[in-house]
Amino acid sequence: xxSLEASTGxxxxxxxxxxxxxxxxxxxxxxxxxxxxxLFLMFYMVIIPLYRMLVTTITFSENDxxxxxxxxxxxxxxxxxxxxxxxxxSMIMTYEPLLHSLTISMGATLLSFTIGGxxxxxxxxxxxxxxxxxxxxxxxxxxxxxxxxxxxxKVLFNNGTTGGTPGILMYLTGTPPPDWISYGPLPxxxxxxxxxxxxxxxxxxxxxxxxxxxxxxxxxLAGASRARILSKITFPLVVPALMSGFIMTFSKTMGTFxxxxxxxxxxxxxxxxxxxxxxxxxxxxxxAFVLAxxxxxxSMTTIFINQKIxxxxxxxxxxxxxxxxxxxxxxxxxxxxxxxxVIIFQVLIAVLPLILLIWSTxxxxxxxxxxxxxxxxxxxxESDVSINSGEPGVLRNPAIYKGAWNSIxxxxxxxxxxxxxxxxxxxxxxxxxxxxLSKFVEQLAFIPYVIPGIAFxxxxxxxxxxxxxxxxxxxxxFALLVVVSVAKHIPYSSRSGVSAxxxxxxxxxxxxxxxxxxxxxxxxxxxxxxTSTGFVSGFLLTFITTMRELSLIILLVTPTTAVxxxxxxxxxxxxxxQQANAVIIxxxxxxxxxxFIISRFRGGSLKxxxxx
Amino acid sequence: xxxTITIKNLTKRFGDVAAVNNVSLTIEPGTFLxxxxxxxxxxxxxxxxxxxxxxxxxxxxxxxxxxVFSSKKxxxxxxxxxxxxxxxxxYALWPHMTVYKNITFAxxxxxxxxxxMDRRVKEVLAEVQMEGYADRYPREMSGGQQQxxxxxxxxxxxxxxxxxxxxxxxxxxxxxxxxxTELKRLHHISGATTIYxxxxxxxxxxxxxxxxxxxxxxxxxxxxxDKVYHFPANLFIADFIGNPKVNLLDxxxxxxxxxxxxxxxxxxxxxxxxxxxxxxxxxxxxxxATKPMEGGVEFSAYSVLPSxxxxxxxxxxxxxxxxxxxxxxxxxxxxxxxxxKFDSETLxxxxxxxxxxxxxxx
Numbered sequence: 001x002x003s004l005e006a007s008t009g010x011x012x013x014x015x016x017x018x019x020x021x022x023x024x025x026x027x028x029x030x031x032x033x034x035x036x037x038x039l040f041l042m043f044y045m046v047i048i049p050l051y052r053m054l055v056t057t058i059t060f061s062e063n064d065x066x067x068x069x070x071x072x073x074x075x076x077x078x079x080x081x082x083x084x085x086x087x088x089x090s091m092i093m094t095y096e097p098l099l100h101s102l103t104i105s106m107g108a109t110l111l112s113f114t115i116g117g118x119x120x121x122x123x124x125x126x127x128x129x130x131x132x133x134x135x136x137x138x139x140x141x142x143x144x145x146x147x148x149x150x151x152x153x154k155v156l157f158n159n160g161t162t163g164g165t166p167g168i169l170m171y172l173t174g175t176p177p178p179d180w181i182s183y184g185p186l187p188x189x190x191x192x193x194x195x196x197x198x199x200x201x202x203x204x205x206x207x208x209x210x211x212x213x214x215x216x217x218x219x220x221l222a223g224a225s226r227a228r229i230l231s232k233i234t235f236p237l238v239v240p241a242l243m244s245g246f247i248m249t250f251s252k253t254m255g256t257f258x259x260x261x262x263x264x265x266x267x268x269x270x271x272x273x274x275x276x277x278x279x280x281x282x283x284x285x286x287x288a289f290v291l292a293x294x295x296x297x298x299s300m301t302t303i304f305i306n307q308k309i310x311x312x313x314x315x316x317x318x319x320x321x322x323x324x325x326x327x328x329x330x331x332x333x334x335x336x337x338x339x340x341x342v343i344i345f346q347v348l349i350a351v352l353p354l355i356l357l358i359w360s361t362x363x364x365x366x367x368x369x370x371x372x373x374x375x376x377x378x379x380x381x382e383s384d385v386s387i388n389s390g391e392p393g394v395l396r397n398p399a400i401y402k403g404a405w406n407s408i409x410x411x412x413x414x415x416x417x418x419x420x421x422x423x424x425x426x427x428x429x430x431x432x433x434x435x436x437l438s439k440f441v442e443q444l445a446f447i448p449y450v451i452p453g454i455a456f457x458x459x460x461x462x463x464x465x466x467x468x469x470x471x472x473x474x475x476x477x478f479a480l481l482v483v484v485s486v487a488k489h490i491p492y493s494s495r496s497g498v499s500a501x502x503x504x505x506x507x508x509x510x511x512x513x514x515x516x517x518x519x520x521x522x523x524x525x526x527x528x529x530x531t532s533t534g535f536v537s538g539f540l541l542t543f544i545t546t547m548r549e550l551s552l553i554i555l556l557v558t559p560t561t562a563v564x565x566x567x568x569x570x571x572x573x574x575x576x577x578q579q580a581n582a583v584i585i586x587x588x589x590x591x592x593x594x595x596f597i598i599s600r601f602r603g604g605s606l607k608x609x610x611x612x
Numbered sequence: 613x614x615x616t617i618t619i620k621n622l623t624k625r626f627g628d629v630a631a632v633n634n635v636s637l638t639i640e641p642g643t644f645l646x647x648x649x650x651x652x653x654x655x656x657x658x659x660x661x662x663x664x665x666x667x668x669x670x671x672x673x674x675x676x677x678x679x680v681f682s683s684k685k686x687x688x689x690x691x692x693x694x695x696x697x698x699x700x701x702x703y704a705l706w707p708h709m710t711v712y713k714n715i716t717f718a719x720x721x722x723x724x725x726x727x728x729m730d731r732r733v734k735e736v737l738a739e740v741q742m743e744g745y746a747d748r749y750p751r752e753m754s755g756g757q758q759q760x761x762x763x764x765x766x767x768x769x770x771x772x773x774x775x776x777x778x779x780x781x782x783x784x785x786x787x788x789x790x791x792x793t794e795l796k797r798l799h800h801i802s803g804a805t806t807i808y809x810x811x812x813x814x815x816x817x818x819x820x821x822x823x824x825x826x827x828x829x830x831x832x833x834x835x836x837x838d839k840v841y842h843f844p845a846n847l848f849i850a851d852f853i854g855n856p857k858v859n860l861l862d863x864x865x866x867x868x869x870x871x872x873x874x875x876x877x878x879x880x881x882x883x884x885x886x887x888x889x890x891x892x893x894x895x896x897x898x899x900x901a902t903k904p905m906e907g908g909v910e911f912s913a914y915s916v917l918p919s920x921x922x923x924x925x926x927x928x929x930x931x932x933x934x935x936x937x938x939x940x941x942x943x944x945x946x947x948x949x950x951x952x953k954f955d956s957e958t959l960x961x962x963x964x965x966x967x968x969x970x971x972x973x974x
Contacts, residue, residue, distance in 0.1 A: 016686070017686070018682075018683065018684055018685055018686035019686070020686070021685075021686025021687070022683075022686050025667075025686070025688060505702065505704065507700045507701075507702060507704035508704050508706055508707075510663075510665050510691070510698075510700070510704070511698070511700060511704040511705075511706070511765075512706075512717065513664070513665065513690065513691040513692055514663060514664075514665075514691045514692060514696070514697065514698045515692060515697075515717055515718035515721065515765075515769065516692030516693070516718050516721045516722065516769070517692060517717070517718075517721055518690070518692070521721060525717070526706060529708045530706075530707070530708055
C-alpha cells in the first residue's frame with residue numbers, strides 16, 4: 001500500500017490519472033479489500049450453491065430416466081416441481097411431510113415456550129430459591145445433541161412394533177406401550193421441546209430482567225391487579241423476546257433431522273428433513289432439492305414475519321433500564337413444592353436420558369434390563385457372536401476412534417475458520433459502517449441464517465458434485481464438511497465479530513496509523529489483540545456446536561468422513577441401537593469436556609453464543 | 613524542526629453536507645493554531661483531513677514542502693507518512709499495552725534500537741512529568757495521567773507537527789488548567805507547529821498564537837487571540853467569544869456620528885455606516901456608578917452576581933438588558949438605580965444585515 005502513495009518519482013501509479021489513483025487507493029484500503037474478499041467468499045459458499053440447487057430442480061438428470069422415459073439429460077424441465085407439487089405422489093412426498101414438519105415445529109415451539117417461559121418467570125420474578133442451580137441446569141439439555149432425548153425415549157418406550165430392542169417400560173410391565181407413545185409426532189415434539197426450551201428460558205429471562213420494575217409499579221399505583229399487570233404490562237414488554245425465541249425454535253425444529261429420524265421414520269412418519277434425506281440416498285437430487293427449497297421458503301417466511309413484527313416493537317427494549325427488581329411475586333406455601341418440582345424436572349431431563357442410554361449400553365442380551373444381564377461388552381468386549389451380531393465393543397472399534405477424531409477435527413477447523421471470519425467480517429463491516437459495501441456484506445452474511453440445516457447441507461450437494469472452475473469436486477471430502485459448517489456459521493460469526501469490533505474504539509486504530517503502522521501492523525498489533533477474547537470465545541462455542549451438529553452434515557458424510565453424530569444415525573438405521581447409544585454417550589462426553597473448557601474461560605457463555 | 617502547513621481549497625463532504633467547505637489556510641512554522649467553533653462546525657474534520665484519517669473530496673495539503681494530499685493528482689499519503697502526531701480526545705491509549713509499549717510502538721516500527729528506545733521513553737516521560745510510570749497499563753492511571761502519556765506517546769517519535777483534538781475536554785476543570793499550562797510550556801520549548809481543536813473559547817484564548825473561528829465548514833476569522841477577542845469579524849464570532857457574553861444592542865446610525873439605541877444615544881465612530889446596526893459592547897468595557905455621572909445612562913440593577921474576583925451585574929432599562937462585569941465583589945444591591953457608561957473606544961459596530969464588522973476604511 002505504501003508504495004502506491006510514494007508521491008516522489010515517476011512510477012506506474014503516479015502516471016495514472018487522478019481518478020484511477022483515487023479508485024486504486026479506495027480499493028486498497030483494508031476494509032474494502034476484506035469486504036471484497038468476503039463478498040467473493042460468500043458468493044462462492046452461499047450464492048452459487050443456492051443457484052446450482054435451483055438449476056438442478058429444473059434440469060433432467062441421469063437419475064430421472066427411471067421415472068421419465070423421454071427425459072433428455074441436461075434439458076430444462078418443470079418435471080421435478082410438477083412431480084413434487086402436483087402429481088399422484090406429491091401428497092406422500094411433499095404435503096404430508098410438510099404438514100408433519102409444521103406440526104412438530106409448532107408443537108415443539110409451543111411446548112418449549114410453556115416450559116421455558118414459565119421457568120424464566122419463576123426464576124426472575126418470584127422469590128424462588130436456588131435460581132443459580134436452575135439457571136445452570138436449564139442449559140444442560142441444550143448442550144447435549146438434539147436427538148439425545150429421542151434416543152433415550154426409545155430406550156424407555158420402544159414397543160417392538162418396528163423391531164429393535166424392546167424398551168425398559170415393556171420389560172418392567174410386560175405390555176408394550178401404544179404406538180402413539182413410542183413413535184410419531186408426540187415423542188418427537190416432546191423430545192425436541194425438552195432440548196429447545198433453553199432458548200425460551202434464556203430469551204425470556206433476559207427480557208424479564210431488563211424490564212424496569214418502575215413500569216410495573218406504575219401500574220400497581222394506578223390500581224391494577226397482579227394478573228392485570230402481568231397481562232397488560234409485563235407480557236407485552238417481553239413480546240419481542242418471545243417472538244425471537246419462537247422463530248429460533250420454530251426454524252430450528254423445521255430443519256431438524258435427528259429426532260424425526262429416530263422416532264418418525266421407523267413408522268413412516270416423514271418430515272421434510274427426513275424426506276429430503278431419503279430422496280438424496282437414492283440420488284433423486286432434483287426431488288430432494290424441491291423439498292429443500294420448500295423448506296427454505298417456509299423458514300424464510302417465518303423469519304421475515306418475525307423481523308417485521310419485532311422490528312417495529314423493538315423500541316420496547318430501550319425503555320427499561322436495569323431497574324431494581326423491587327417486587328417479586330411471593331410463592332408462599334407453594335415455594336417448596338414448586339422449587340422441588342422444577343429442580344426434579346430439570347434433573348430428570350438432564351440426567352435421566354443419560355442414565356437410560358448408559359443402561360441400554362450395559363445390557364448384554366437384548367431386551368433384558370436386569371442387573372444380572374449387565375456388562376461392558378458393548379464398550380470393551382471383543383467380537384462375540386452371541387452379543388450384538390458379533391460387533392466388537394465401541395472402544396475396540398477403530399471406526400469409532402476415526403469418527404471421534406473426525407468430530408474433533410471438524411470442530412477444530414470449523415471453529416478456527418469461523419472465528420477468523422468473524423474478526424475479518426467484524427472489521428470489514430464496522431470500519432465500513434455507513435457505506436453500501438459494508439451494508440451489502442452484512443446482509444449477505446445473514447443469508448445462511450434463514451436456511452435450515454438440512455437444506456443448507458442439500459445446497460452443497462449440488463455445488464460440489466462437479467468441479468466448479470478451478471475448484472475440484474468436493475463431494476465426499478472432509479473439506480466439504482468444513483466448508484458447509486463454516487458457511488452455516490457465518491451469520492453468527494459476523495454478529496459476534498461486529499460486536500467485538502465495536503468495542504474497539506476507532507481512535508485506537510487511528511492512533512496506530514498516525515504512529516506509522518501499516519494495515520498489517522495495525523491488525524496484528526492493535527485490532528487482533530483487542531478482539532482476541534471474542535475470538536477465543538467464538539472459537540470455543542463454535543467448537544461445541546459443530547461437534548453435535550447433525551442436520552447440516554448428514555447429507556454430506558461418507559463412511560470415511562463420518563463423524564460421531566452421523567455414526568449414531570448409521571448405527572440406528574442398521575438396527576445397532578446399543579452401539580448408537582454408546583456412540584452418542586462418547587459424543588456427549590466430548591461435548592461436556594468442551595463445555596467445561598468454555599466455562600473455565602472468562603467471557604464465554606451459552607448466551608453469547610446464541611448472539612444475545 | 614518546525615514546519616509550515618499549507619491548505620488549498622480543501623473541501624470534505626459527507627453526503628451532501630460540506631463539513632469543510634473550500635478552506636485555504638497557511639500555518640507558519642511555530643504557530644499554535646486553534647480551530648475554534650461550536651460542535652458540527654467542521655473543526656475536527658479539518659484536523660482529521662490534515663492527519664490523513666479522512667480523505668477530502670477536493671483540495672491540497674502540504675506539510676512543509678511535501679505534498680501529502682492532492683485530489684487533482686490523486687495523492688494521499690497515509691497518516692503515518694505525514695510527519696505529524698495526534699493526541700485524541702479520549703487519549704486512545706492501547707489498553708493491552710503498558711505505557712512503555714504504547715510509547716515505543718511507533719519507534720519499533722521505525723526499527724529504533726532498544727537502547728535508544730529506553731532513552732527516548734525516559735526523556736518523554738520526564739517531559740510530561742510521568743517518570744516511573746513505564747510499566748503501568750492505561751487502566752491503572754487516572755484520566756489526567758493517561759492524557760500525559762498520550763502526549764508522551766506523540767512526542768516520542770518527534771513529529772514535525774502536533775495535532776490535538778480536544779485533548780482536555782475529558783478532564784475536570786482543575787486538571788484542565790494544569791494541562792493548559794503544560795501544553796503551552798511544551799509548545800514554547802519545542803516550537804513545533806501545533807494545530808489544536810477545541811470548542812472552549814477560554815482554551816483557545818489562553819493557549820494560541822492564532823485562532824481560526826469556524827462555522828459551517830468555513831473559517832470565519834483567522835487572527836491573533838487579541839484581535840479575535842477585541843475585533844470579532846462578525847456577530848457570530850462576537851457572540852461566541854467572551855464570557856459573560858458580549859452585549860449586542862440593536863440601533864440605528866444618527867447623522868451626527870452617534871448610534872441611537874431607542875431612549876438614548878451613544879457617540880461612536882461610524883466609519884460611514886448608515887441605517888440599522890448592531891452595537892457590541894463587552895461587559896467589562898462598561899463603567900458603572902451608583903450616582904449620576906457624565907454621559908451615564910440610568911439603569912436598574914436587575915440581578916447582581918458576585919463570584920469572588922469579579923461580579924456580573926445584569927442591568928435593565930425598559931426592554932433593554934445589559935450585562936456588566938466589574939472587578940471584585942460588587943456592593944450594588946438588587947433593584948438599585950445605577951448609571952452605565954460605554955467606552956466609545958471599545959465599541960464595535962456591525963452591519964445589521966450582513967452581520968459584518970463595520971471597519972475603518974483607512
